[in-house]
Amino acid sequence: MAQFWSNSIVIWPLLLSCLCLNLARNMAEFPRIEHYRKRNVDRIAFLVVGDWGRGGNFNQSRVATQMGDIGKKLGIDFVVSTGDNFYDDGLKGVNDPLFQLSFTSIYTAKSLQKPWYTVLGNHDYHGNTEAQLSPVLRKHDNRWRCKRNFIVGAGIVDIVFIDTTPFVGKYFNNSKNQKFDWKDVLPRDKYLSALRKSLHLALSKSRAPWKIVVGHHTMRSIGHHGDTREIVDQLLPILEAHKVDMYINGHDHCLEHISNNKGMMHFLTSGGGSKAWKNDIHYGKNNDTVHFYYDGQGFMFVSLTHQRANVLFYDVSGKPLYHMRIRSTDKKFTTV
Numbered sequence: 001m002a003q004f005w006s007n008s009i010v011i012w013p014l015l016l017s018c019l020c021l022n023l024a025r026n027m028a029e030f031p032r033i034e035h036y037r038k039r040n041v042d043r044i045a046f047l048v049v050g051d052w053g054r055g056g057n058f059n060q061s062r063v064a065t066q067m068g069d070i071g072k073k074l075g076i077d078f079v080v081s082t083g084d085n086f087y088d089d090g091l092k093g094v095n096d097p098l099f100q101l102s103f104t105s106i107y108t109a110k111s112l113q114k115p116w117y118t119v120l121g122n123h124d125y126h127g128n129t130e131a132q133l134s135p136v137l138r139k140h141d142n143r144w145r146c147k148r149n150f151i152v153g154a155g156i157v158d159i160v161f162i163d164t165t166p167f168v169g170k171y172f173n174n175s176k177n178q179k180f181d182w183k184d185v186l187p188r189d190k191y192l193s194a195l196r197k198s199l200h201l202a203l204s205k206s207r208a209p210w211k212i213v214v215g216h217h218t219m220r221s222i223g224h225h226g227d228t229r230e231i232v233d234q235l236l237p238i239l240e241a242h243k244v245d246m247y248i249n250g251h252d253h254c255l256e257h258i259s260n261n262k263g264m265m266h267f268l269t270s271g272g273g274s275k276a277w278k279n280d281i282h283y284g285k286n287n288d289t290v291h292f293y294y295d296g297q298g299f300m301f302v303s304l305t306h307q308r309a310n311v312l313f314y315d316v317s318g319k320p321l322y323h324m325r326i327r328s329t330d331k332k333f334t335t336v
Helices: 002-026 060-074 098-104 129-133 136-140 188-205 229-234 236-241
Strands: 032-034 044-049 078-081 116-118 144-146 150-153 157-161 210-214 246-249 255-259 266-270 290-294 298-304 308-315 320-327 333-335
Touching (some): 044 266, 098 136, 116 157, 136 144, 229 236, 266 308, 290 320
Antiparallel strands (some): 255 266, 255 290, 308 320
């Protein structure tokens, strides 16, 4: 009996250690980037643009010019890209000239020489995804920061960037015979399960006053693509459970603000970085919670303080289209 208890004392810590190690593997933390701020730490401001990389065509250059002007006027800390960074088929490699043609040579304004925090879109998956994720691109343009899933910590806000393309079932059924680079994503079920657990962990650990999640695909939208059912089913419950303030996306080439029924979580689409004007609007969807929709090109500005959040949408000419404000105390929003 004494030998039994002696062996148990040795074995149980080993079993517990293995269990903890297995749990850690299944809930790996997203990499975290702490954004360095030179100026007022009580205010964070950034621009959001999506679906842009077309070599300056389809008004990409005009949108970039206005982003530079607004960035200078209002002061920004960084830029967020909601994906579909390089059309139509992503980058071929780290030395693809499209990177220079569609990014470095377009966003030249001094105010835009800040970090660009970027997620992958479905068109980026048509190319070499590792190219956009590679640190080699930082040698070409030091602004570029792209990972599949990661967190940007900026004091009063945690922004969690997530890889939404692998959630969408039709890309795997692939009736259009499109090419997708699924390296490091397969087996899909395991990848998505780990992503969901890591997202839950990231939001659970966040103590920031504001929580934002960024992904490429729409969660709520009345635009061309509408709601992405897989995202709604698998990710929205996690975001609502952790009281996320905003989900920001691209994919629909428009500008848009929808809230949930309680008005406590906001779905913001900024996908007007270049080609837009789909004129395919589903007015019957989310009617009770649609606050703004613009079927055209433009971008979004977000500023955050401890007291409030301000969100403004601008069109291709730099004209302000819509302004809404959220109070931090009760998360209620008003239009300005």
